[in-house]
Amino acid sequence: MIDQHRQAFKEEAYELLAELESSLLELEERPDDQDLIGRVFRAMHTIKGSGSMFGFDDIASFTHEVETIFDMVRNGKLQVTGRLVNLTLAARDQIRSMLDAADSGEAADLQASAEIIVGLRELAGFQGQVAAEAHKEEVHEAQKDPVTYRIRFAPAREIFVSGTNPLTLIAELRELGACTVVAQTAGFPCLEEMNPESCYVYWDVILTTDQGENAIRDVFIFVEDDCELKIEPIAEHNRYEEQQDYKRLGEILVERGDITSDDMRVVLSQQKRFGELAISQGILHEGKVQAALAEQQHIKEVRQEKQVAEASSSIRVPAERLDLLVNLVGEMVTVQARLSQTAAQRDDAELMAIAEEVERLTAELRDSALNIRMLPIGSTFSKFKRLVRDLSAELGKQIEMTTEGAETELDKTVIEKLNDPLVHLIRNSIDHGIERPEARVAAGKPERGTVHLSAVHSGDSVLITIADDGAGLDKEAIRTKGIERGIITAGAELSDKELFNLIFAPGFSTAKTISSVSGRGVGMDVVKRAIEALRGSIDITSVRGEGTRIMVKIPLTLAIIESLLVKIGNDSFMMPLALVDECVELTREDVAAAHGRNLAHVRDQLVPYIPLREHFAIPGDPPEIEQIVITQVSGVRVGFVVDHVIGEHQTVIKSLGRAYKDTEGISGATILGDGTVALILDIPQLVQAAEAAQA
Amino acid sequence: MEELMLECRQDPAHPGTRVLKVAGEVSIGVAGDFKEALIEALSGGNEVQVDVSALTGIDLTGLQLLCAAHHSAGTAGKEFHIVDGGNPTFRDMATSAGFRRHTGCAYDRACSCIWVGGDN
Structure with missing residues (x-):
């Protein structure tokens, strides 16, 4: 059980670290953004809190140091500088490696932690006084009249699982001002029925603070979805005189824990004499009892709403389970195709109706199952921001990365496999594309280069573009290199497109020197292969002196594709419809x-x-009239000759297994409605092979 | 984080009284063990004393279990006490979590609430 919690914490921490990284990078651009500073602080705070709860004590104590610094920043005692961001990024990496180390059981690098902490402390000491003076006045202005709030905080049962310790939140409330905390234990089950890892308690808190309601909400910001939270001001102390006797009875009883609000409701509703007596003796005005009753009613309503809120919250599911679901849906689609086919053959109206209904449901099921695995590509984009920042510093270039379409969704497995090729392409842009500041100024361009990353949906694909405003591709260098490598002949007439495509040839690199960033010869051919393995395509346009644009087109999912079913003899083949x-x-x-x-x-x-019958050496004679299916790969039209075109087909992709791993020209297989197997053609590879055979 | 030590024994002076000695730290990872120990102690006698004087830490899960154990004991007509020996860790924890109070909860018919007042 404890492992499960630790795992949940780690997952959450990795997410927070990713968020932290992007916040820090933004902070570097907008150092005065209080919102960002708050986000950094809260991310650190949550990692610390959950870390200590699940026994990651080293992470908790390390993060505490960083959190302290950001608390100073938040309070205006310290300014955001490049050095602070650098150190905090280093700290973020350190936390990450500590998390990784916790898995492998190796000790984390304590020396590195110590260095970062020393750096941060120096920064705090050095800069602390400078801002202190300026801050004093601001604080004075910000001072408001204290207000007393009634807060009800009811965490969800499973709040511990998400790594949150409600007590740290209560402790934070105490920091805001004078605070009375009453734990409500009335809803507890008996011991035998209690799940020791669930949270049953809820709190009524009376807090007097001058920080405002937002400061209170900030405390609960990470558990908003996991709790029932009610904050209401009950007394404003500048007007305290007028309200002195307002709601005193209920407030004090609840506050002191002499009576819970539920008890009070019971007393007020059943023992009417209490209220009546109080009123008749002039102790209480009727309105006050009414107010108390209304309050109870209100709390009751809020509690009922809690049920609804719990139902709409999200859950965390291991990726394997989703993969299993998608696999099952795939089988289902196959079986459904068989059902439809059988129904059509039997010519049985009733069976047809059922088959149609199953078809509709299967399509919906397929779409929603695939939808669950969709993730926005933005998380990958923010990783690249860091890459650009670090690399440009290393190479002494000034580069800004802009992104667009971070919300574009792609299948999770596709996003994972896309990471390496994209990293490679961005590295190339930074290393070969964007020039040094001097060279840029000399060319009349702004000193700072730009790498623009965008993602956009187009049909059943996503188009990812990496554009830089660098030097552009050097056509002559490519031509010379191509001739040198024997890829083209000396007099070959090539269009720009064909020339640019040369850089995807194996072992092709125009970099004159090998830098640590790129140019080790394992280059664009690897990228191209990786993209094609995802059944995507890659395209380059470039203008010398203005920049390069690389477009990667990737299908939305890897599990099911639309394809064209064709026949050669008795064999069926699939061609991706895209x-x-x-x-x-x-x-x-x-x-x-x-x-x-x-x-x-x-x-x-x-x-x-390409006559496929010949290519695959399928015996028998072709029919009188054959069909050419014309495909387009990287802008080149190539036809494939088959006997018959059957039609469109929802293809559930099955891999061929290890024995056929290196089979060329085939990317997978699928099972047809009648139970036979159809091979999925690897069109880009077939085209490539044919080109190679000709050359 | 000190490991949780649970030891349940018969009180030699008072037959029928079980004493559950809790030392170390009660946290969510060992809350299941703590629950089992409480159930076992309650099933073994008519009166249970939980000795938390050597406790070095207790989280919300632990506090909840103590409260629920008291509730269960009350339902079964048994007595349930906490002896903290003035342990400041335990008292601070109970106070800061808002468990300490002046009167018992709705289940508390016999004024035995474990959170009322100090040592008992």
Whole structure:
């Protein structure tokens, strides 16, 4: 059980660290943004709190130091500087490695922790006094009249699981001002029924503070969704004179814990004599009893709302379970296809109706199952921000990264696999693309270079663009290198596109020197292969002196694709529909007219084609009229000759297993409605192989 | 974090009284063990004393269990006391968590609330 909690804490901590990183990077740009400072502080605070709760004492004590510094920043005693951000980023990395170390059981680097803490302390001591003077006046202005609030804090049962210790929140409330805390234990079950890891208690707190209601809400900011929180002002002390006898009875009884608010409700509703007696003896005015009753009613209503709030909260599920679900949905889609086919064959109206209903439900189920795995790409983007920051510092360049479309959603597995290729592309932009500040100024460009990262939905794909305003690709250098490597011949006439595509050739690197950032020869070919493994495509445009733009197109999901079902002899094949442009007929005469060259005339354009029957050595004769499925890969149109085109198909992708791992031209398989297996064609690879065979 | 030590024994002076000695720290990780120990102690006698004088820390889960144990004892007609020997850690924890109070809760028919007053 404890492991499960530790795991939950770690997951939460990794998320917080990611958030922390992006907040820090933003803070560097806008050092006066109080909102950001608050976010950094709260992230540190939560890591510390949950860390100590789950026995990550080293992390808790380390984070405490950083939190202290940011508390000073928050209170205006310390200013945000580049050095502070650097140290805090280093601290963030340190916390991360401590978390990693906790897993492997290795000791974290204590020396590094100590250095960061010393650095931070120095910074605090050095800068502390400077801001103190200026701060004094502000504090004076901010001083407000104290207000007394009644706070009811009812954590959700499972609040411990999320790593939150409600007591630290209560302790924070105490820091805000004079505070009376009453734990309400009335709802406790008996011992046998109590789940020791659930939270049953809730609190009524009376707090007098001059910090305002927002300061109170800030305390609960990370548990807002996990608790029932009610804050109401009950007395403002500048007007205290007028309200002196207002609500005194209930307030004090509850405050002292002499009576719980529930007890009071029972007393007030059942023993009417109490109220009546009090009124008749002139101790209480009727209105006051009414006010108390109304208050009880209010609390009751809020409690009922709690049920609703709990139902709409989110849950954390291991990714494997989702994968299993998606797999099952995949099987389901396959079975549904068989059902539809059988129903159509039987010509049974009742069975058809059922099959149609199942088809509709399966489609919905498939869409929502796939939807669960969708994540915004923004988390990956913010990781890159850090990469750009660190690398540009290392290379002595000034680079700003801008992003767009961070909310664009992609399948989780796709996002994970996309990380490395994108890192590589961004590194390339920084290392080869953007020039040094001197060179930029000399070229009449702003000193600071820009790398723009954007993501946008287009159909069933996501288009990711990495654009820089650097030097652009050097066509001559590429040509020279291409000839040197024997990829092209000396006199070859190449379009820009073809020339740029050369950089995806294996072992191609134009960098004259090998830097630590890029240029080790493992380059763009690896990127291209990784993108193609995701059934995506990559495209480059570049203008010398103005910059380079790399476009990566990636399908939304890896589990199910729309494809075109085709037949050659008795074998079925699938072609990803996203790559298919059109289908045209190919007659025996056409073949004869081409004189053995595999070229087809399509609207006055020559399209090369690959006869798949030949390619896969499938025995038998092709029909009189064959079909050419014309595909488009990286802007090049290539046809594939098949016997018949059957139609569109929802394809659940199954991998071929390890034995067939290196099979070229096939990217997977699927099971058809009648139970037979259809192979999914790896179109980009087939095109590549054909090109290689020609050259 | 000191490990939780639980020891339940018969009070030699008072037959039927079980004394559960709790030392170390009660935290969410060991709350399950603590619950079992409390149940066992309650099933073994008509009166249970929980000795927390050697406690070095207790979190919310521990406080909740003590409260629930008292509730269960009351329902079963048994007596349940806490002896803290003036342990400041325990008292601070109970106070800061808002458990300490002047009168017992609604279940408390016999004025035996474990949080009322000081040592008993």
